Amino acid sequence: MILVRVLAIESSCDESAAAVLDDRAGLLAHELFSQIELHRAHGGVVPELASRDHVRRLLPLVRQALTHSRTSAEELAGVAYTAGPGLIGALLTGAALARSLAYAWRVPAIGVHHLEGHLLAPLLEPDPPPFPHLALLVSGGHTMLIEVTAVGAYRLLGQTRDDAAGEAFDKSAKLLGLPYPGGPQLAELAGHGTADAVRLPRPMLDRAGLEFSFSGLKTAVLHAARDQAPDAQRRADLARAVQEAIVETLTAKALRALDYTGLDVLVVSGGVGANLALRERLTAAVGQRGGRVYYPRLEFCTDNAAMIAVAGLARLSAGQYDGLAIEARAQWPLESLPPLVAH
Ligand SMILES: Nc1ncnc2c1ncn2[C@@H]1O[C@H](COP(=O)(O)OP(=O)(O)OP(=O)(O)O)[C@@H](O)[C@H]1O
Ligand SMILES: [Mg+2]
Numbered sequence: 001m002i003l004v005r006v007l008a009i010e011s012s013c014d015e016s017a018a019a020v021l022d023d024r025a026g027l028l029a030h031e032l033f034s035q036i037e038l039h040r041a042h043g044g045v046v047p048e049l050a051s052r053d054h055v056r057r058l059l060p061l062v063r064q065a066l067t068h069s070r071t072s073a074e075e076l077a078g079v080a081y082t083a084g085p086g087l088i089g090a091l092l093t094g095a096a097l098a099r100s101l102a103y104a105w106r107v108p109a110i111g112v113h114h115l116e117g118h119l120l121a122p123l124l125e126p127d128p129p130p131f132p133h134l135a136l137l138v139s140g141g142h143t144m145l146i147e148v149t150a151v152g153a154y155r156l157l158g159q160t161r162d163d164a165a166g167e168a169f170d171k172s173a174k175l176l177g178l179p180y181p182g183g184p185q186l187a188e189l190a191g192h193g194t195a196d197a198v199r200l201p202r203p204m205l206d207r208a209g210l211e212f213s214f215s216g217l218k219t220a221v222l223h224a225a226r227d228q229a230p231d232a233q234r235r236a237d238l239a240r241a242v243q244e245a246i247v248e249t250l251t252a253k254a255l256r257a258l259d260y261t262g263l264d265v266l267v268v269s270g271g272v273g274a275n276l277a278l279r280e281r282l283t284a285a286v287g288q289r290g291g292r293v294y295y296p297r298l299e300f301c302t303d304n305a306a307m308i309a310v311a312g313l314a315r316l317s318a319g320q321y322d323g324l325a326i327e328a329r330a331q332w333p334l335e336s337l338p339p340l341v342a343h
Helices: 034-038 047-068 086-107 112-124 165-175 183-191 216-228 232-261 278-286 304-315
Strands: 005-010 015-022 026-034 078-084 109-113 135-137 144-149 154-161 264-271 292-293
Touching: 005 026, 005 047, 005 304, 015 304, 026 047, 026 304, 034 047, 047 086, 047 165, 078 086, 078 112, 078 304, 086 109, 086 292, 109 112, 109 304, 112 135, 112 144, 112 304, 135 232, 144 216, 154 232, 154 264, 165 183, 165 216, 165 232, 165 264, 183 232, 183 278, 216 232, 232 278
Parallel strands: 005 078, 078 109, 135 264, 264 292
Antiparallel strands: 005 015, 015 026, 135 144, 144 154
16 A cells, blocks of 8 residues: 655745645645735735745745654655746745755655645545535635536636636725735624625626626725715625625626536635635525535635645646646646546
8 A cells, every 4th residue: 555645835825835645644734824914014915025935934834744744755755836826936936945855855746736726625624525516716816617527627617807706805905994915804894784784786797607707896895985984884884795795796606607517516715715704605505406515624715735735646646747847837727737637
Protein backbone atom coordinates (compact mmCIF):
# COMPACT_ATOMS: atom_id res chain seq x y z
CA MET A 1 0.00 0.00 0.00
CA ILE A 2 1.59 3.26 -1.17
CA LEU A 3 0.63 6.32 0.79
CA VAL A 4 0.50 9.57 -1.13
CA ARG A 5 1.14 12.71 0.86
CA VAL A 6 1.53 16.21 -0.48
CA LEU A 7 2.56 19.59 0.85
CA ALA A 8 0.55 22.48 -0.59
CA ILE A 9 1.24 26.21 -0.72
CA GLU A 10 -1.27 29.00 -1.41
CA SER A 11 -0.21 32.59 -2.16
CA SER A 12 -2.55 33.88 -4.89
CA CYS A 13 -3.79 36.96 -3.07
CA ASP A 14 -3.57 38.13 0.54
CA GLU A 15 -3.48 34.82 2.41
CA SER A 16 -0.24 32.90 2.89
CA ALA A 17 -0.97 29.26 3.63
CA ALA A 18 0.54 25.77 3.78
CA ALA A 19 -1.09 22.37 4.30
CA VAL A 20 -0.27 18.67 4.34
CA LEU A 21 -2.79 16.18 2.95
CA ASP A 22 -2.53 12.39 2.90
CA ASP A 23 -4.75 10.33 0.62
CA ARG A 24 -5.57 7.86 3.40
CA ALA A 25 -5.17 9.79 6.64
CA GLY A 26 -6.76 12.99 5.27
CA LEU A 27 -5.82 16.53 6.16
CA LEU A 28 -2.91 16.43 8.62
CA ALA A 29 -2.12 20.14 8.97
CA HIS A 30 -3.21 23.47 7.61
CA GLU A 31 -1.60 26.78 8.50
CA LEU A 32 -2.63 30.24 7.40
CA PHE A 33 -1.56 33.81 7.82
CA SER A 34 -3.98 36.49 6.67
CA GLN A 35 -2.53 39.82 5.52
CA ILE A 36 -5.77 41.69 6.22
CA GLU A 37 -4.17 44.03 8.75
CA LEU A 38 -1.35 44.86 6.33
CA HIS A 39 -3.75 45.96 3.58
CA ARG A 40 -6.49 47.54 5.71
CA ALA A 41 -4.82 50.96 5.84
CA HIS A 42 -4.94 51.03 2.01
CA GLY A 43 -8.58 49.97 1.70
CA GLY A 44 -7.71 46.95 -0.45
CA VAL A 45 -4.95 44.54 -1.42
CA VAL A 46 -1.70 46.22 -2.51
CA PRO A 47 -0.07 43.61 -4.79
CA GLU A 48 3.56 44.52 -4.06
CA LEU A 49 2.99 44.48 -0.30
CA ALA A 50 1.24 41.12 -0.64
CA SER A 51 4.19 39.59 -2.53
CA ARG A 52 6.73 40.87 -0.02
CA ASP A 53 4.76 39.53 2.90
CA HIS A 54 4.34 36.10 1.28
CA VAL A 55 8.14 35.94 1.01
CA ARG A 56 8.35 36.49 4.79
CA ARG A 57 5.50 34.17 5.78
CA LEU A 58 5.51 31.15 3.51
CA LEU A 59 8.59 29.26 4.66
CA PRO A 60 7.70 29.44 8.39
CA LEU A 61 4.16 28.26 7.50
CA VAL A 62 5.60 25.32 5.53
CA ARG A 63 7.80 24.41 8.52
CA GLN A 64 4.77 24.57 10.84
CA ALA A 65 2.66 22.42 8.52
CA LEU A 66 5.41 19.78 8.33
CA THR A 67 5.94 19.84 12.11
CA HIS A 68 2.25 19.70 12.99
CA SER A 69 1.67 16.83 10.58
CA ARG A 70 4.88 15.06 11.74
CA THR A 71 5.93 14.82 8.12
CA SER A 72 9.51 14.57 6.94
CA ALA A 73 10.55 15.55 3.43
CA GLU A 74 11.10 11.85 2.54
CA GLU A 75 7.40 11.16 3.14
CA LEU A 76 6.21 13.70 0.57
CA ALA A 77 5.20 12.59 -2.92
CA GLY A 78 4.92 16.13 -4.26
CA VAL A 79 4.64 19.84 -3.58
CA ALA A 80 1.46 21.50 -4.84
CA TYR A 81 1.16 25.24 -5.22
CA THR A 82 -1.35 27.73 -6.58
CA ALA A 83 -0.13 28.52 -10.10
CA GLY A 84 -3.00 30.89 -10.96
CA PRO A 85 -5.19 32.76 -11.47
CA GLY A 86 -4.27 35.54 -9.06
CA LEU A 87 -1.80 38.38 -8.47
CA ILE A 88 1.23 37.46 -10.52
CA GLY A 89 3.85 38.62 -8.01
CA ALA A 90 2.10 36.85 -5.16
CA LEU A 91 1.73 33.67 -7.21
CA LEU A 92 5.42 33.71 -8.12
CA THR A 93 6.51 33.73 -4.46
CA GLY A 94 4.61 30.47 -3.86
CA ALA A 95 5.65 29.01 -7.19
CA ALA A 96 9.33 29.72 -6.57
CA LEU A 97 9.23 28.24 -3.07
CA ALA A 98 7.24 25.14 -4.07
CA ARG A 99 9.38 24.51 -7.15
CA SER A 100 12.60 24.91 -5.14
CA LEU A 101 11.46 22.58 -2.36
CA ALA A 102 10.30 20.01 -4.91
CA TYR A 103 13.68 20.23 -6.65
CA ALA A 104 15.62 19.84 -3.40
CA TRP A 105 13.44 16.94 -2.27
CA ARG A 106 13.41 15.30 -5.73
CA VAL A 107 9.64 15.14 -5.99
CA PRO A 108 7.26 16.65 -8.56
CA ALA A 109 5.84 20.15 -8.22
CA ILE A 110 2.15 20.44 -9.10
CA GLY A 111 0.83 23.81 -10.31
CA VAL A 112 -2.78 23.95 -9.14
CA HIS A 113 -5.61 26.04 -10.57
CA HIS A 114 -6.90 28.17 -7.69
CA LEU A 115 -10.54 27.78 -8.72
CA GLU A 116 -10.20 24.00 -8.92
CA GLY A 117 -9.02 24.29 -5.32
CA HIS A 118 -12.14 26.27 -4.34
CA LEU A 119 -14.36 23.77 -6.21
CA LEU A 120 -12.82 20.78 -4.43
CA ALA A 121 -12.71 22.31 -0.92
CA PRO A 122 -15.99 20.56 0.11
CA LEU A 123 -14.27 17.20 -0.46
CA LEU A 124 -12.41 17.83 2.81
CA GLU A 125 -15.65 17.48 4.77
CA PRO A 126 -16.69 14.20 6.43
CA ASP A 127 -19.81 14.10 4.23
CA PRO A 128 -18.48 15.18 0.82
CA PRO A 129 -20.77 16.01 -2.13
CA PRO A 130 -21.46 13.30 -4.73
CA PHE A 131 -20.75 13.76 -8.46
CA PRO A 132 -22.14 15.04 -10.74
CA HIS A 133 -23.14 18.31 -9.13
CA LEU A 134 -23.65 21.97 -9.85
CA ALA A 135 -21.12 24.34 -8.31
CA LEU A 136 -21.80 27.94 -7.40
CA LEU A 137 -18.34 29.47 -7.05
CA VAL A 138 -18.63 32.83 -5.34
CA SER A 139 -15.34 34.41 -4.36
CA GLY A 140 -13.69 37.81 -4.32
CA GLY A 141 -12.76 37.62 -7.98
CA HIS A 142 -15.22 35.12 -9.50
CA THR A 143 -18.93 34.34 -9.67
CA MET A 144 -19.53 31.20 -11.69
CA LEU A 145 -22.02 28.40 -12.18
CA ILE A 146 -20.18 25.25 -13.17
CA GLU A 147 -21.37 21.76 -14.00
CA VAL A 148 -18.94 19.39 -12.27
CA THR A 149 -19.27 15.89 -13.69
CA ALA A 150 -16.19 14.57 -11.87
CA VAL A 151 -12.96 15.90 -10.38
CA GLY A 152 -11.34 17.66 -13.34
CA ALA A 153 -14.47 17.78 -15.52
CA TYR A 154 -15.82 21.32 -15.40
CA ARG A 155 -18.29 23.00 -17.73
CA LEU A 156 -18.79 26.72 -17.22
CA LEU A 157 -22.50 27.53 -17.53
CA GLY A 158 -22.47 31.21 -16.63
CA GLN A 159 -20.41 33.84 -14.89
CA THR A 160 -20.44 37.50 -13.99
CA ARG A 161 -20.01 40.07 -16.72
CA ASP A 162 -18.42 42.57 -14.36
CA ASP A 163 -18.00 42.57 -10.56
CA ALA A 164 -17.91 39.31 -8.63
CA ALA A 165 -20.36 38.79 -5.77
CA GLY A 166 -17.54 39.18 -3.23
CA GLU A 167 -16.44 42.37 -4.95
CA ALA A 168 -20.03 43.68 -4.76
CA PHE A 169 -20.03 42.97 -1.02
CA ASP A 170 -16.63 44.64 -0.58
CA LYS A 171 -17.32 47.73 -2.70
CA SER A 172 -20.75 48.31 -1.13
CA ALA A 173 -19.19 47.90 2.30
CA LYS A 174 -16.58 50.53 1.45
CA LEU A 175 -19.34 52.94 0.39
CA LEU A 176 -20.99 52.35 3.76
CA GLY A 177 -17.72 53.26 5.50
CA LEU A 178 -16.84 49.73 6.60
CA PRO A 179 -13.18 48.68 6.75
CA TYR A 180 -11.58 46.20 4.33
CA PRO A 181 -12.45 43.40 3.69
CA GLY A 182 -16.04 44.54 3.74
CA GLY A 183 -17.97 41.34 2.99
CA PRO A 184 -18.09 39.85 6.50
CA GLN A 185 -18.55 43.32 8.07
CA LEU A 186 -21.42 44.15 5.75
CA ALA A 187 -23.05 40.80 6.61
CA GLU A 188 -22.70 41.62 10.31
CA LEU A 189 -24.23 45.10 9.83
CA ALA A 190 -27.05 43.62 7.72
CA GLY A 191 -28.10 41.67 10.82
CA HIS A 192 -29.18 45.01 12.37
CA GLY A 193 -31.09 46.18 9.29
CA THR A 194 -34.83 46.04 8.69
CA ALA A 195 -36.03 43.76 5.91
CA ASP A 196 -37.37 45.62 2.83
CA ALA A 197 -36.62 49.07 4.30
CA VAL A 198 -34.59 49.73 1.14
CA ARG A 199 -34.91 47.92 -2.18
CA LEU A 200 -31.95 47.68 -4.53
CA PRO A 201 -31.99 46.35 -8.11
CA ARG A 202 -31.43 42.67 -8.95
CA PRO A 203 -29.48 43.01 -12.19
CA MET A 204 -30.21 40.48 -14.94
CA LEU A 205 -32.64 38.52 -12.81
CA ASP A 206 -35.46 39.19 -15.23
CA ARG A 207 -33.38 38.02 -18.18
CA ALA A 208 -33.03 34.42 -19.29
CA GLY A 209 -29.62 32.79 -18.94
CA LEU A 210 -27.08 32.08 -16.24
CA GLU A 211 -24.97 35.22 -16.33
CA PHE A 212 -24.59 37.69 -13.49
CA SER A 213 -23.90 41.40 -13.26
CA PHE A 214 -23.20 43.07 -9.93
CA SER A 215 -21.52 46.32 -10.90
CA GLY A 216 -24.82 48.27 -10.88
CA LEU A 217 -25.33 47.41 -7.25
CA LYS A 218 -22.52 49.62 -5.95
CA THR A 219 -23.85 52.53 -8.01
CA ALA A 220 -27.31 52.01 -6.48
CA VAL A 221 -25.73 51.94 -3.00
CA LEU A 222 -23.76 55.08 -3.80
CA HIS A 223 -26.95 56.94 -4.78
CA ALA A 224 -28.97 55.60 -1.85
CA ALA A 225 -26.24 56.63 0.58
CA ARG A 226 -25.91 60.05 -1.05
CA ASP A 227 -29.60 60.92 -1.22
CA GLN A 228 -29.85 60.89 2.48
CA ALA A 229 -26.88 61.20 4.89
CA PRO A 230 -27.13 57.72 6.38
CA ASP A 231 -27.57 57.40 10.13
CA ALA A 232 -26.73 54.11 11.83
CA GLN A 233 -30.13 52.53 11.11
CA ARG A 234 -30.11 53.62 7.48
CA ARG A 235 -26.63 52.14 7.00
CA ALA A 236 -27.81 48.86 8.49
CA ASP A 237 -30.91 48.90 6.26
CA LEU A 238 -28.72 49.52 3.21
CA ALA A 239 -26.36 46.70 4.21
CA ARG A 240 -29.38 44.42 4.55
CA ALA A 241 -30.65 45.47 1.12
CA VAL A 242 -27.24 44.78 -0.49
CA GLN A 243 -27.02 41.35 1.08
CA GLU A 244 -30.63 40.63 0.11
CA ALA A 245 -30.05 41.64 -3.53
CA ILE A 246 -26.92 39.47 -3.81
CA VAL A 247 -28.46 36.48 -2.01
CA GLU A 248 -31.67 36.60 -4.04
CA THR A 249 -29.80 36.88 -7.34
CA LEU A 250 -27.38 34.04 -6.55
CA THR A 251 -30.22 31.81 -5.31
CA ALA A 252 -32.45 32.43 -8.34
CA LYS A 253 -29.64 31.75 -10.82
CA ALA A 254 -28.44 28.65 -8.95
CA LEU A 255 -31.99 27.23 -9.04
CA ARG A 256 -32.23 28.09 -12.73
CA ALA A 257 -28.96 26.21 -13.36
CA LEU A 258 -30.24 23.18 -11.42
CA ASP A 259 -33.31 23.18 -13.69
CA TYR A 260 -31.15 23.57 -16.76
CA THR A 261 -28.79 20.70 -15.89
CA GLY A 262 -31.35 18.46 -14.21
CA LEU A 263 -29.01 18.16 -11.22
CA ASP A 264 -30.21 18.20 -7.61
CA VAL A 265 -26.90 18.61 -5.77
CA LEU A 266 -25.50 22.10 -5.33
CA VAL A 267 -22.01 22.83 -4.04
CA VAL A 268 -21.20 26.35 -2.88
CA SER A 269 -17.59 27.43 -2.55
CA GLY A 270 -15.49 30.58 -2.35
CA GLY A 271 -15.50 33.33 0.28
CA VAL A 272 -19.11 34.46 -0.20
CA GLY A 273 -20.11 30.88 0.59
CA ALA A 274 -19.33 31.83 4.20
CA ASN A 275 -22.30 34.22 4.17
CA LEU A 276 -24.91 32.76 6.51
CA ALA A 277 -27.89 34.47 4.85
CA LEU A 278 -26.86 32.92 1.53
CA ARG A 279 -26.41 29.49 3.13
CA GLU A 280 -29.83 29.67 4.77
CA ARG A 281 -31.60 30.75 1.59
CA LEU A 282 -29.91 28.19 -0.66
CA THR A 283 -30.37 25.33 1.78
CA ALA A 284 -34.09 26.09 2.08
CA ALA A 285 -34.69 26.64 -1.66
CA VAL A 286 -32.76 23.57 -2.84
CA GLY A 287 -34.20 21.47 0.01
CA GLN A 288 -37.71 22.39 -1.10
CA ARG A 289 -36.97 20.85 -4.48
CA GLY A 290 -35.76 17.65 -2.85
CA GLY A 291 -32.10 18.49 -3.49
CA ARG A 292 -29.20 19.16 -1.17
CA VAL A 293 -26.53 21.83 -0.76
CA TYR A 294 -22.96 21.13 0.32
CA TYR A 295 -20.50 23.71 1.65
CA PRO A 296 -16.91 23.65 2.79
CA ARG A 297 -16.48 24.50 6.49
CA LEU A 298 -16.36 28.29 6.96
CA GLU A 299 -12.56 28.55 7.13
CA PHE A 300 -12.20 26.67 3.81
CA CYS A 301 -14.58 29.01 1.94
CA THR A 302 -11.94 31.74 1.76
CA ASP A 303 -8.41 31.07 0.47
CA ASN A 304 -6.48 28.28 2.16
CA ALA A 305 -3.85 25.68 1.27
CA ALA A 306 -5.95 22.63 2.26
CA MET A 307 -8.07 23.02 -0.89
CA ILE A 308 -4.91 23.41 -3.01
CA ALA A 309 -3.67 20.15 -1.51
CA VAL A 310 -6.91 18.37 -2.54
CA ALA A 311 -6.57 19.51 -6.15
CA GLY A 312 -2.80 18.86 -6.12
CA LEU A 313 -3.22 15.33 -4.79
CA ALA A 314 -5.88 14.57 -7.43
CA ARG A 315 -3.66 15.84 -10.25
CA LEU A 316 -0.55 14.06 -8.92
CA SER A 317 -2.47 10.78 -8.55
CA ALA A 318 -3.47 11.12 -12.21
CA GLY A 319 0.16 11.61 -13.22
CA GLN A 320 -0.27 15.31 -13.95
CA TYR A 321 2.55 17.47 -12.65
CA ASP A 322 4.92 20.13 -13.89
CA GLY A 323 8.49 20.36 -15.13
CA LEU A 324 11.37 22.32 -13.64
CA ALA A 325 10.18 25.78 -14.73
CA ILE A 326 8.77 28.17 -12.14
CA GLU A 327 5.37 28.83 -13.66
CA ALA A 328 2.47 31.04 -12.63
CA ARG A 329 -0.39 32.62 -14.59
CA ALA A 330 -2.35 35.70 -13.61
CA GLN A 331 -5.14 34.61 -16.02
CA TRP A 332 -6.00 30.97 -16.48
CA PRO A 333 -9.38 29.81 -17.81
CA LEU A 334 -10.76 26.91 -15.79
CA GLU A 335 -12.02 25.19 -18.94
CA SER A 336 -8.45 24.89 -20.25
CA LEU A 337 -7.54 22.36 -17.52
CA PRO A 338 -6.83 18.88 -18.88
CA PRO A 339 -9.36 16.23 -17.96
CA LEU A 340 -8.27 14.16 -15.00
CA VAL A 341 -7.88 10.58 -16.12
CA ALA A 342 -6.30 8.45 -13.42
CA HIS A 343 -3.44 6.16 -14.50
N1 LIG B 1 -19.60 36.27 5.52
C1 LIG B 1 -19.38 36.81 4.33
N2 LIG B 1 -20.36 37.47 3.67
C2 LIG B 1 -20.14 38.01 2.47
N3 LIG B 1 -18.96 38.00 1.84
C3 LIG B 1 -17.94 37.36 2.45
C4 LIG B 1 -18.10 36.75 3.72
N4 LIG B 1 -16.89 36.19 4.06
C5 LIG B 1 -16.04 36.48 3.04
N5 LIG B 1 -16.67 37.18 2.07
C6 LIG B 1 -16.10 37.69 0.82
O1 LIG B 1 -15.40 36.66 0.16
C7 LIG B 1 -14.34 37.23 -0.62
C8 LIG B 1 -13.06 36.50 -0.37
O2 LIG B 1 -13.22 35.19 -0.80
P1 LIG B 1 -12.03 34.36 -1.44
O3 LIG B 1 -10.90 34.32 -0.49
O4 LIG B 1 -12.59 33.07 -1.90
O5 LIG B 1 -11.76 35.29 -2.69
P2 LIG B 1 -10.42 35.58 -3.44
O6 LIG B 1 -9.50 34.44 -3.21
O7 LIG B 1 -9.98 36.94 -3.08
O8 LIG B 1 -10.91 35.57 -4.94
P3 LIG B 1 -10.61 34.47 -6.07
O9 LIG B 1 -10.65 33.14 -5.40
O10 LIG B 1 -11.71 34.67 -7.02
O11 LIG B 1 -9.27 34.81 -6.60
C9 LIG B 1 -14.27 38.70 -0.24
O12 LIG B 1 -14.90 39.46 -1.25
C10 LIG B 1 -15.06 38.75 1.07
O13 LIG B 1 -15.65 39.99 1.32
MG1 LIG C 1 -9.78 32.51 -3.67
